[in-house]
Ligand SMILES: *[C@@H]1O[C@H](CO)[C@@H](O)[C@H](O)[C@H]1NC(C)=O
Ligand SMILES: *[C@@H]1O[C@H](CO)[C@@H](O)[C@H](O)[C@H]1NC(C)=O
């Protein structure tokens with residue numbers, strides 16, 4: 007008992023010391039808390055500054071665009087598409103490119119390709135096999151076939167909402183210089199950093215799109231979020247185009263990749279905007295879109311970031327292409343990096359500060375060999391297929 011008392015007394019005696027130490031501990035804790043507060047305060051201030059700068063930059067951009075729109079007397083409105091002729095390159099880059107869709111009316115009629123007809127293809131290329139999509143039922147049940155053009159033409163003049171055919175071929179024109187030569191140059195598309203890509207992975211730049219009435223594309227964003235082009239040679243195409251920032255309302259399918267040698271994410275909506283199931287996709291009602299018809303001789307320029315779906319109102323022939331330029335290269339590069347093509351590669355420290363073309367060149371110079379090899383194999387196998395088809399054409 008005594009000992010325990012003494013202990014207690016000792017303990018009590020010891021307590022002032024402890025108190026001092028305790029005070030010191032408390033001080034330490036308080037100091038640490040103060041430091042925490044300072045850190046948190048610092049972080050909050052930094053975050054505010056970053057957000058503020060970002061907002062100012064954003065505002066600057068939209069103020070700039072507003073000023074430019076005023077300067078050119080152009081309005082961007084989802085209730086109409088601008089049809090423009092004699093549009094200067096500067097005005098195009100300032101107010102349309104990567105910002106808002108526009109129809110150019112005075113370019114395609116100058117192309118010899120504007121004179122292409124069904125008979126022309128039947129007579130000269132009837133036996134050539136092309137890639138054709140056929141649909142019976144809903145859009146998700148599309149099947150892809152290789153058919154001789156003559157067989158496609160037998161089906162191309164008719165279709166119904168549920169049953170249609172769509173020739174979508176990337177190689178047919180690009181492998182035939184005589185056809186490629188029929189497509190004129192377009193000033194708005196001259197700047198194209200895809201030209202800096204090695205041939206093995208450079209996107210084909212003249213896809214033939216020839217569809218029966220009711221044929222349609224999926225609702226999608228183009229690969230690498232590029233700026234798309236579409237020139238209608240014959241027929242009428244109806245478009246629904248959705249300004250950026252509506253992924254959620256469009257139920258964009260996540261984590262899909264294109265499977266291209268230089269891979270990228272594939273942004274597709276499961277919705278057919280011309281046949282929407284609102285019970286399944288109720289948020290789709292909140293979307294805002296631009297809808298218009300594109301007639302033969304008109305060139306549509308599709309800004310990066312806009313989901314779009316094309317619908318052929320009658321039998322329609324068109325050529326599509328794409329560009330990567332000053333206004334979209336950051337987005338395209340981000341999409342290419344995001345897809346994991348360069349995971350094991352260290353980019354130079356000054357990469358982000360390089361001029362756009364240098365950035366593209368730098369990235370291309372460190373392309374993993376396996377990507378080029380895969381690109382080579384894909385091209386080779388398609389070309390072999392074409393050679394086989396030409397043989398078939400000669401014999402037939
Ligand atoms: C601006 O465009 C509107 C219609 O788009 C037109 O009525 C007006 O005259 C134009 N103003 C100038 C200064 O060109
Ligand atoms: C299209 O064909 C017509 C008639 O043969 C010809 O006069 C015209 O120059 C052609 N257009 C182009 C752009 O080649």
Ligand SMILES: *[C@@H]1O[C@H](CO)[C@@H](O)[C@H](O)[C@H]1NC(C)=O
Nearest residue numbers: 227231253273311337340341
């Ligand atoms: C590309 O488009 C998709 C779909 O809208 C979007 O989620 C993504 O952020 C875009 N990429 C860039 C780099 O802006």
